[in-house]
Amino acid sequence: MTPAAVDLPVPPLGRAEGPGEPQAEPRVGRPLDETAVAGPAISPGHPAMWVGICLEFLEFAVFFAVYATARWFHPQAFQQGASRLWTTGGVAVTLVMISSGWALTAMLRAMRQGRRDAAQRWLAMALAVGLAYPVVKLLEWQWNSAHGLTAQAGIFVVVYYYLTINHFVHACWGLLGMAWGLWRLQRGAYSVADHRGLASLAIYWHATDLVWLMIFSLFYAFA
Amino acid sequence: MSRRPYPYPQARGLWPRLQPATWAWAALLLLTLASVAAAGHAQQGGSRLGMTLAVAALALTKAWLLLHHYLELPRAARVFRGLVGLFAALAPLLLVASALHEAWPG
16 A cells, blocks of 8 residues: 555544644544554544434435335335336436546545645546436436326335435435535635545445445346 | 455556556446346346345445445444444345245235
8 A cells, every 4th residue: 555545634523732732532433453554543524424324324214114115015016117117227327326426535535645636626527427417317207207107107106206306315415515515625625634524525425325226226126 | 354454455466556446336337237137137037036136135245345445434433334334234135025025925
């Protein structure tokens, strides 16, 4: 591993480092191995964002329970329903999500190495790729409408819309967050020592990406 | 058994400049296409139960890749590691339960 790839320490949250104050211990987390060449054991991003994504997961866990219950009592509807979906659209959204998330990992790496310009370009790329998500969704809804997949088309379609529209809303929050982060980055916010805002943004997007991968497996993978 | 160091070292070999996240991106894409291929196999007369189990396994693998190479989960606090891991396993488990129920109803 090159030294540039080692993460730099982040000051602890909510505590000013005055001249007389002792150095605080790293906040949370730990290296997986005592011999690891990892950087300091500090969770990426704000702890509040980790709480936030756990709440997001709780929300979608309820939605998945709804899916499982509906599928338990209507197995035929779910076995036949999946083949009615636009698989290409599902694959396209997956490609958009994982590619945008990949650009965010590159953005964070550049930020940790002090390459602000590169970080800015990666974040702009992540946003540009992510903006394809609403476009694909719009096309998918048009395709659905043309193929009779409306809310009156049975329980499978209702559950499908219930989950995918909720995910769409969460992804839009992520896109707005990227635009906000890019705007701030262009105006000199964030530094090598403190870019937790950008790391929190990446955490949120990756969490939304994870939810999509699960939705893809529940719906589109059976089409 | 010792655990692997984290962050995972940069890949070496033919493409030494590629980051682990780049490999993860390629793997996620391939696994997504594999999920669709598995479903296509079932449509052509393959075992639906086998296909569902394959899709669940692929979903779990994709979740692992994303959590380790994108989300940097090993660096998170223990409580978050547990909760996020639990969620990642939920959908594959529900798929397996549904598939077993549909294969042997009652």
